[in-house]
Amino acid sequence: MCDVVKEVDALDETASKVAVRYIDGEKFYSLAADPELSFKREVLGDAHIFRQKNMGGIFCDSLLKQAMVGAGIKNPLHFCDVSIRA
16 A cells, blocks of 8 residues: 655653564564554654554554545554554
8 A cells, every 4th residue: 555664763662561572682572462552752743654663563643544544444453543642
């Protein structure tokens, strides 16, 4: 559907509950086990869609999600609310 190239380091580790793994000394975040993610608003700016550094997946805000559903994407099973809580 689209190619997301914006990668940011916006995860608020203090406010999030996410598993961390280290591979060759580099930190990676895991989306297993129902993570609770919080992103830093000041890092995201006005981005509606982005990749988090060292984490799989693509994230979007509720505005983009609503636009995609409004465009006819039915039952977006892979959309999870990761609204900015901090």
